[in-house]
Amino acid sequence: MIPEVGHFALILALCVGIVQGTLPILGAAKGNLAWMRVARPAARSQFLLISLACACLAYAFAAKDFSVLYVAANANSQLPLPYRLAAVWGAHEGSLLLWTFILTAWMVAVTIFSRHLPEAMRARILAVMGLVSVGFLSFLLSVSNPFERLIPAATDGRDLNPLLQDPGMVLHPPMLYMGYVGFSVAFAFAIAALLGGNLDSSWARWSRPWTTVAWCFLTVGIALGSGWAYYELGWGGWWFWDPVENASFMPWLAGTALIHSLAVTDKRGSFKVWTVLLAIMTFSLSLLGTFLVRSGVLTSVHAFATDPKRGLFILAFLTLVVGGSLLLYAWRAPRVGLGGGFSLVSRESLLLANNVLLVVAMGSVLLGTLYPLILDALGLGKISVGPPYFDAVFVPLMTPAVFLMGIGPIARWKKAELPELGIRVRWAFGISLATALLLPLVLGKWTPLIGLGLLLATWIATTALTNLRERLTRLPGESVFSRLTSLPRSYWGMMLAHGGVAIFIVGVTLVKGYEVEQDVRMNIGETTTIGGYTFRFDGAQEVRGPNYMAARGTFHVSKNGQEVARLFPEKRLYTVQNQTMTEAAIDSGIFRDLYVSLGEQLEGGAWSVRLYHKPFVDWIWGGCLVMALGGAVAIADRRYRFARREEHQGVSAASQAAGQKVA
Amino acid sequence: MKRFLLPLITFLLLVGFLAVGLRLDPREVPSPLVGKSAPEFSLPQLHEPEKVFSPKDAAGKVWLLNVWASWCGGCKDEHPLLMQLAQGGEVPIYGMDYKDRPEEARAWLRQWGNPYRVTAVDETGRVGIDYGVYGVPETYVIDRSGAIRYKQIGPLTEEVVTRTILPLVKELQDK
Amino acid sequence: MTPWLFLLLLIPGAAVADEAKPLADNPHVEARLKALAVELRCLVCQNQTLADSNAPLAEDLRREVRVMIAKNMSDQDILAFLVTRYGDFVLYRPPLKATTILLWGGPFLLLVVGAVSMAIALRRRQKKLTDGSLSEEERLRVERLLNHKDSSPA
Numbered sequence: 001m002i003p004e005v006g007h008f009a010l011i012l013a014l015c016v017g018i019v020q021g022t023l024p025i026l027g028a029a030k031g032n033l034a035w036m037r038v039a040r041p042a043a044r045s046q047f048l049l050i051s052l053a054c055a056c057l058a059y060a061f062a063a064k065d066f067s068v069l070y071v072a073a074n075a076n077s078q079l080p081l082p083y084r085l086a087a088v089w090g091a092h093e094g095s096l097l098l099w100t101f102i103l104t105a106w107m108v109a110v111t112i113f114s115r116h117l118p119e120a121m122r123a124r125i126l127a128v129m130g131l132v133s134v135g136f137l138s139f140l141l142s143v144s145n146p147f148e149r150l151i152p153a154a155t156d157g158r159d160l161n162p163l164l165q166d167p168g169m170v171l172h173p174p175m176l177y178m179g180y181v182g183f184s185v186a187f188a189f190a191i192a193a194l195l196g197g198n199l200d201s202s203w204a205r206w207s208r209p210w211t212t213v214a215w216c217f218l219t220v221g222i223a224l225g226s227g228w229a230y231y232e233l234g235w236g237g238w239w240f241w242d243p244v245e246n247a248s249f250m251p252w253l254a255g256t257a258l259i260h261s262l263a264v265t266d267k268r269g270s271f272k273v274w275t276v277l278l279a280i281m282t283f284s285l286s287l288l289g290t291f292l293v294r295s296g297v298l299t300s301v302h303a304f305a306t307d308p309k310r311g312l313f314i315l316a317f318l319t320l321v322v323g324g325s326l327l328l329y330a331w332r333a334p335r336v337g338l339g340g341g342f343s344l345v346s347r348e349s350l351l352l353a354n355n356v357l358l359v360v361a362m363g364s365v366l367l368g369t370l371y372p373l374i375l376d377a378l379g380l381g382k383i384s385v386g387p388p389y390f391d392a393v394f395v396p397l398m399t400p401a402v403f404l405m406g407i408g409p410i411a412r413w414k415k416a417e418l419p420e421l422g423i424r425v426r427w428a429f430g431i432s433l434a435t436a437l438l439l440p441l442v443l444g445k446w447t448p449l450i451g452l453g454l455l456l457a458t459w460i461a462t463t464a465l466t467n468l469r470e471r472l473t474r475l476p477g478e479s480v481f482s483r484l485t486s487l488p489r490s491y492w493g494m495m496l497a498h499g500g501v502a503i504f505i506v507g508v509t510l511v512k513g514y515e516v517e518q519d520v521r522m523n524i525g526e527t528t529t530i531g532g533y534t535f536r537f538d539g540a541q542e543v544r545g546p547n548y549m550a551a552r553g554t555f556h557v558s559k560n561g562q563e564v565a566r567l568f569p570e571k572r573l574y575t576v577q578n579q580t581m582t583e584a585a586i587d588s589g590i591f592r593d594l595y596v597s598l599g600e601q602l603e604g605g606a607w608s609v610r611l612y613h614k615p616f617v618d619w620i621w622g623g624c625l626v627m628a629l630g631g632a633v634a635i636a637d638r639r640y641r642f643a644r645r646e647e648h649q650g651v652s653a654a655s656q657a658a659g660q661k662v663a
Numbered sequence: 664m665k666r667f668l669l670p671l672i673t674f675l676l677l678v679g680f681l682a683v684g685l686r687l688d689p690r691e692v693p694s695p696l697v698g699k700s701a702p703e704f705s706l707p708q709l710h711e712p713e714k715v716f717s718p719k720d721a722a723g724k725v726w727l728l729n730v731w732a733s734w735c736g737g738c739k740d741e742h743p744l745l746m747q748l749a750q751g752g753e754v755p756i757y758g759m760d761y762k763d764r765p766e767e768a769r770a771w772l773r774q775w776g777n778p779y780r781v782t783a784v785d786e787t788g789r790v791g792i793d794y795g796v797y798g799v800p801e802t803y804v805i806d807r808s809g810a811i812r813y814k815q816i817g818p819l820t821e822e823v824v825t826r827t828i829l830p831l832v833k834e835l836q837d838k
Numbered sequence: 839m840t841p842w843l844f845l846l847l848l849i850p851g852a853a854v855a856d857e858a859k860p861l862a863d864n865p866h867v868e869a870r871l872k873a874l875a876v877e878l879r880c881l882v883c884q885n886q887t888l889a890d891s892n893a894p895l896a897e898d899l900r901r902e903v904r905v906m907i908a909k910n911m912s913d914q915d916i917l918a919f920l921v922t923r924y925g926d927f928v929l930y931r932p933p934l935k936a937t938t939i940l941l942w943g944g945p946f947l948l949l950v951v952g953a954v955s956m957a958i959a960l961r962r963r964q965k966k967l968t969d970g971s972l973s974e975e976e977r978l979r980v981e982r983l984l985n986h987k988d989s990s991p992a
Contacts, residue, residue, distance in 0.1 A: 273667075274959075323671065
């Protein structure tokens with residue numbers, strides 16, 4: 001009965017969505033206020049209906065209702081409750097439901113935080129989001145119904161994929177989807193502005209915080225996924241340029257470009273056409289990512305739903321949404337004004353150059369991801385495009401981008417002078433070059449890539465410090481502290497986010513340059529030393545988990561005779577799916593991870609063991625978190641809050657002018 | 664204003680490729696061995712281990728080489744088709760028991776029937792590497808001159824047998 | 839498990855010692871294997887490298903590559919051995935040939951297109967702005983007026 005309630009809620013939500021997607025747009029076109037006002041209650045009731053559907057599915061999992069096909073396929077009576085609940089989004093149907101749920105949650109957020117928007121604008125935004133949700137709901141109801149019954153019911157379920165039975169995997173999809181789907185808000189703002197013909201800097205200011213929030217979630221989501229791969233796959237890798245990873249990375253690159261382009265449009269009124277195109281592109285890439293993962297056109301460890309019918313549906317939907325928006329763009333964009341002027345050397349043009357680099361990088365990832373598919377479609381053979389390709393292509397594109405990242409914030413708006421810029425950053429450059437040349441020698445090994453990595457990371461840090469010092473000398477105020485606190489939060493947000501990139505680069509560079517790996521055959525009591533740490537193997541015992549059997553090894557790690565850690569890696573056999581999983585044991589530290597994973601049992605209690613010493617590896621994810629934190633700080637800027645309140649009273653332009661002075 | 668249409672055109676091009684891509688199986692890797700002569704080997708026979716089998720023994724006729732194992736689920740799926748094919752007698756089928764224990768393989772054939780003229784045993788999988796085997800079952804069509812003409816990866820289906828393999832065999836036999 | 843046991847046979851007299859033995863009997867061979875295997879794709883589990891995969895076929899192929907390294911074959915010969923059996927699909931670094939020129943040249947091409955279109959856009963913009971450009975003050979005023987109109991309900 002409960003699953004039928006959920007199914008019915010989905011059908012009702014679809015009906016509401018159809019109303020939400022049509023009436024308000026027509027109302028906005030005709031100036032019919034009543035029709036426009038349908039948008040808000042419709043969005044909220046859609047949210048309630050989808051929440052109900054999610055609750056019904058969660059209930060079916062909690063109650064182990066194996067008469068529901070999706071539950072029977074993705075849970076088992078032995079599976080612990082938290083994982084049963086996470087199994088709601090553990091496979092195709094449920095993750096699409098989660099997608100739709102998050103979309104409606106974003107809609108509700110728009111209804112709450114859009115009081116300052118003109119009625120027509122809000123109506124259009126919610127209608128566009130409503131149309132997207134209509135697409136997803138019809139997809140769910142036609143070919144991916146999570147509530148489909150299994151008659152007769154299974155006596156027990158086939159269990160959740162063991163790879164997904166992990167806390168990281170529980171959180172990764174919701175975070176990632178918050179990011180993916182969050183870009184739908186920026187997209188809806190852009191489409192609404194194109195429809196209404198009011199593509200101006202206030203449009204950019206309104207969509208900025210939404211874009212930044214979505215970007216933060218996406219950043220954290222990608223970092224979680226990468227962290228999961230690191231400890232769950234058992235070979236210590238953290239990024240593989242897998243098609244699914246690329247599918248999440250492409251919207252991230254486009255979203256990063258969008259954030260910077262929005263900043264220019266907001267502050268200077270320029271690049272409107274480019275910004276609106278980026279907003280469309282970012283969300284389109286989110287949809288494309290969904291298509292790639294869900295349709296099975298590309299092989300990937302993650303692509304669990306391979307059904308051509310589903311693929312066809314998403315492709316048709318993708319064509320409709322993206323094609324329609326691009327058509328609208330081609331029709332409306334030519335009439336958009338130019339905004340403030342600037343010279344060829346200015347912060348605007350530097351930001352534009354960085355945008356071009358980010359989009360080119362995104363295009364290259366897209367090319368590498370789809371190239372095997374394109375060759376195959378043309379009947380020209382099958383190839384693989386993997387990490388060696390992406391590394392070779394990505395580093396040369398990101399190097400100039402990071403270089404510009406240092407200069408951009410220092411350059412003046414409108415017009416900057418090259419020689420003067422050079423003088424201002426000469427110390428930063430000198431220090432970076434010295435670090436790149438000398439630090440690796442101290443660390444024990446110099447290679448061009450290590451040098452480059454350190455050059456870029458130090459460059460970001462030193463230019464940021466230069467920037468801060470210049471800011472402080474220009475600001476009035478007594479103490480350094482009061483001047484520091486008078487800097488706007490959006491400024492600190494930028495500094496943090498850029499600092500996060502520097503931290504990330506340090507992590508990548510040092511772990512790639514200095515990690516040590518050792519495959520050994522260890523008898524009980526034997527030791528191995530890597531990176532100054534001595535690992536002693538004390539044997540393996542059999543342990544029983546709720547739905548698996550495991551061999552758990554015990555390792556004592558010591559340095560200079562002092563015990564540092566005890567590690568318990570496991571080799572699990574998940575009995576239902578008869579699948580073995582390697583649970584690595586990791587001792588994390590700021591400066592290094594010690595990583596142990598069990599291979600195979602050999603004779604006489606010995607095991608084959610893989611050990612890693614990974615210096616600075618946690619800086620990779622730490623850097624991502626700092627980037628996301630930077631975004632969070634930036635949206636807490638007073639500018640947005642002030643703007644919101646004052647605009648409500650109808651004096652938006654004044655606050656914008658004030659905002660410009662502060663920032 | 665044509666330049667504003669560029670994003671749309673690029674996108675539609677992409678959609679075209681994706682639409683074609685949907686109809687392809689990304690897991691299927693075409694063998695570079697098709698058109699080349701079947702790699703030579705000499706392996707013990709399953710039922711008479713003192714004797715060996717080599718592709719030379721089948722030289723001069725068109726034959727099928729079916730790579731299978733008793734541990735492989737897909738092999739059981741295609742097995743009835745192989746039995747049918749063997750009874751029809753249009754083309755001789757030779758088996759290669761891949762990375763398997765001979766006694767288990769013999770038991771498997773006793774239980775489900777033996778469609779093979781001869782089964783060669785590749786216990787280590789070394790010969791399998793020469794044939795580019797990566798997913799059992801696999802089936803090769805080999806012509807009179809000993810060249811591989813077709814490779815089926817994964818279980819045979821009714822459709823593959825009647826639409827592809829049998830017509831190809833006929834054509835090769837008539838040559 | 840059996841492949842590991844096979845390896846064990848290669849270790850002469852695996853005596854119990856205090857220091858654990860490396861899995862490979864010859865670290866030199868192992869280093870070359872690793873360098874090669876990280877650029878090769880495992881065919882069974884398709885999204886792992888030959889170095890990382892635990893699939894039986896991956897084990898066999900690693901063993902085969904070890905044998906070839908021990909025979910002192912060059913990297914090209916070893917890769918050619920694999921490509922003749924499994925095709926270009928095994929190579930994670932696609933070889934440069936007619937069909938992959940766009941793949942390898944694509945990013946550079948994109949960069950050129952990006953740079954050129956940025957230059958054109960900026961020039962066009964400069965031209966338009968110099969014909970009848972607004973001063974900063976005028977621009978703000980226009981924007982203020984426009985904003986004002988937008989924020990009142992349509």
